[in-house]
Amino acid sequence: MKIGLNLSFAVKRWLEPKFLSSMIRNDLETRYIQFTWDLLDPWWPSRQRDKIAREWSQAFKKEGLILTGTFGGLASYTYPQLMAPTAEQRKISLDFFKRAIDMSAAMESSSIGTPLGGMTHNDAYDEKRREEIYSVVLDLVRKLAAYAKKKGLEKIIIEPTPLFTEFPNDPKNSLKLMQDLNGTTDVPVRLLVDWGHAILEPFLKEQADMENWLNKCQPYIDSFHLQQTDGLLDRHWGFTHDGKLNIDSIRYVIEKYNLNDLIQYVEIIYPFEETDENVYDDIRKTMRMLQNSLGEGGY
Numbered sequence: 001m002k003i004g005l006n007l008s009f010a011v012k013r014w015l016e017p018k019f020l021s022s023m024i025r026n027d028l029e030t031r032y033i034q035f036t037w038d039l040l041d042p043w044w045p046s047r048q049r050d051k052i053a054r055e056w057s058q059a060f061k062k063e064g065l066i067l068t069g070t071f072g073g074l075a076s077y078t079y080p081q082l083m084a085p086t087a088e089q090r091k092i093s094l095d096f097f098k099r100a101i102d103m104s105a106a107m108e109s110s111s112i113g114t115p116l117g118g119m120t121h122n123d124a125y126d127e128k129r130r131e132e133i134y135s136v137v138l139d140l141v142r143k144l145a146a147y148a149k150k151k152g153l154e155k156i157i158i159e160p161t162p163l164f165t166e167f168p169n170d171p172k173n174s175l176k177l178m179q180d181l182n183g184t185t186d187v188p189v190r191l192l193v194d195w196g197h198a199i200l201e202p203f204l205k206e207q208a209d210m211e212n213w214l215n216k217c218q219p220y221i222d223s224f225h226l227q228q229t230d231g232l233l234d235r236h237w238g239f240t241h242d243g244k245l246n247i248d249s250i251r252y253v254i255e256k257y258n259l260n261d262l263i264q265y266v267e268i269i270y271p272f273e274e275t276d277e278n279v280y281d282d283i284r285k286t287m288r289m290l291q292n293s294l295g296e297g298g299y
């Protein structure tokens, strides 16, 4: 299978494009990378931002790395985004995502990916408001897809997240979202399924199984986030950690559903207070283990 790397592990640690690119090239056994907006904020003034964006993409290129897309990180996930309680805030979020598209275009990235946002408790638990917000969000995603096309991007990727205040958050409503958008957007909109979100038991109960997601949504799935987890909280652990996933169960699913061509982006999020030495060691071991047991032989 294809193992890629989301750059979340580097946040607050390795911020120089050349240094990080050579670390990935020499030590982290992959060539497919997904850039995180936690390394470069789409809100920054566009001229200076795009200059930095190009420094990143040129450094990746120099090391032979393939930037397959840019992706929302922890910072942007914190805000309500397209599901905010007021139209004014949702419009600001649309502008934010448009800026992320601009930044991605400057990096010659062909896609952006992100969760869609999160509702306030009072909206999430009011069935009528929930429906209203759902249809508003459909419209905003269509607007975003039109903008992506104008800027030369090829697709938009949506990551289901686990909370009840968010959507999509289970296999069924992920499929519904894809069907509702299908054929109505200027560029295709697809799903990225995060293993850690997909098997989170407190929310999904008996549905907390990757096979449920694949049985329902497979034709719409573009790629995956791969992380170790205990299924209780969204851990984003490295694979040096014991957890609910193991190499054999991942391999079983990949082979059964013929997923070898889709990229599994390793997305590990370390506590900020973890030492750089430990993070380096853990991500290196994680990538080597996954590449040796499941990968195409690495770089």
Ligand code: FE
Residues within 6 Å of the ligand: 159, 194, 225, 267
């Ligand atoms: Fe993820």
Ligand code: MN
Residues within 6 Å of the ligand: 194, 196, 197, 234, 236
């Ligand atoms: Mn997550």
